[in-house]
Amino acid sequence: MSDRHRSRDTLDAALPTIASSPRSGRLQAIVVRPDTDLRDDLTACRLSERGGAEGDRWSKRHPDPSAKDLESQLTLINTRALALVAGGRDRWALAGDQLYVDLDLSVDHLAPGDRVRVGGVVLEITPKPHRGCSKFAARFGADALAWLASPEGERLRLRGIYARVVVPGEVHVGDAVAKLVGA
Amino acid sequence: MRLGFVLVTGLFTSIAAIGACSSDSTSAPPKTSPEASNASDGGAGEDAATLTPDAGPRDAYVAPIDPDVLAPMEIRSPAFDDNGDIPILHTCDGGGQSFPLAWSPGPAGTKGYAVVVTDATLGGTDNVHWVVYDISDYYLLGNAPSTYKGPGTSLQTPSSFATETFGFSPLCPPVGTHSYVVTLYAVSERPLAGVTSASAPRDVIAKLEAKKLGTATLKGKYLRP
Known part of the structure; x- marks a missing residue:
């Protein structure tokens, strides 16, 4: 096994730590994809309702x-x-995601339609499931792909979660992240 | 003596309806197995003979191919039609099983066969889902093991996506539809020289390209639900 790829045992052993992720956390990284397989690691990024993360190929x-x-x-x-x-x-x-957060993303905490504030920006969780793919397996190992597709992996949303911008603005690494109660 | 050919059920109800896969074989195929010595190699000729159309899912049944109704070097799957939709069974959203495949003989001089599955939409060189080589039969049945030794006499490499394990890597595209290409190689050498269990998929493919007498392709697509 590649020494960069974690074994299933190692991954499973970490589940309690992941499950104890905070419900009010921090934005720890921002990454946009100018094009396929390209990455820009940013300290700040503008998010807009129609364009998403500025500089990301999605727009x-x-x-x-x-x-x-x-x-x-x-x-x-x-x-x-x-x-x-x-x-x-x-x-x-x-991983190819845009917002990297120390936050509980589990199904027990966030449901489609829930809103999350990231600094001054508000995102709405969408119903689209976020799943791993062959490229994820190539980068992080087949065990990792299987791990995040497991029942507990899906409950904790280990592969992440989709969202759209509902209140635009600029996010910064270090911004507080929390679910909007009553949203 | 083991049957030399394998049929694919339900795909040849009308010869006129069958479009040949692309192929570039250099001469008419012989109607005998690649090597007389292959007759004692593994293979599932007896297993194929005991299966019936009612045995189970479409993937489970592979009946003999009559070479007279196939183009030279034609490859088919009972699981999907050429340019058709690949069932979820062969993806990370389903059981992740390898494709059942069957083909007609290669040109004169063919000593063995190999199958390579790539993600054409992904492109590049790290898009290989399956390399299985040193095949002495005309089919691949059932679910390939995740070991160096593959079905029958064959050997396998790791895929581009699961470098720690051998065999078929389930189709697992990101969002959208991805197109996949199954390439059959008829090669002049078996066992393939210069490759080992440590060989990367692209290294084996390079060897196959160097030893090929003919190729054929089968295409399919998968849309992630």
Whole structure:
């Protein structure tokens, strides 16, 4: 096994740590994808209702997004899970997500339609499931792909969650992240 | 003596309806197995003979191919039609099983066969889902094991997506529809020289390209639900 790829046993052992992710957390990284397999690691980024994360290829692919397109506007991923799978901060961006948060993303905490504040920006969780793919397996190992597709992995949303922008603005690494109660 | 050919049920009800897969074999195929010595190699000729159309899912049944109704070097799957939809069974959203495949003989001089499955939509060189080589039969049945030794006499490499394990890597595209290509190689050498269990998929493919006498393709697509 590649020494960069975690075994299933190692991944499973970390589930309690991930499950204890806070319900009010922090934005720890921002990454946009200018194009396929390209990554820009940012300290700040503008998010807009129609364009999503500025500089990310999503807006190029959806210049006039439909309601369905907006369901996949951007993603959040739990950094406790990603740090375990990626094996190093320099490899986080390989996941291809946009907002990297220390936040409980589980189904018990966030449901489609719930809103999350990231600094001054508000996102709405969409119903589109975020799942791993062959490229994820190639980067992080087949065990990691199977782990996040497991029942507990899906409950904790280890692969992350889709969201769309409902209140635009600029987000910064370090911003507080929390579910809007009553939203 | 083991049957030399394998049929694919339900796909040849009308010869006129069958479009040949692309192929570039250099001469008419012989109507005998690649090597007389192959007759004692593994293979599932007896298993194929005991299966019936009612045995179970479409994937489970592979009946003999009559070479007279196939183009030279034609490859088919009972699981999907050429350019058709690949069932969820062969993806990470289903059981993740390898495709059942069957083909007609290669050109004269063919010593063995290999099958390579790639994600054409992904492109590049790290898009290989399956490399199985040193095949002495005309079919691949059932679910390939996740080991160096594959079905029958065959050997396998890891895929581009699961480098720690051998065999078929289930189709698992990101959002949208991905197109996949199954390439059959008829090669002049078996066992394939210069490759080992440590060989990467692209290294084996390079060897196959160097030893090929003919190829054929089967295409399919999968839309992630």
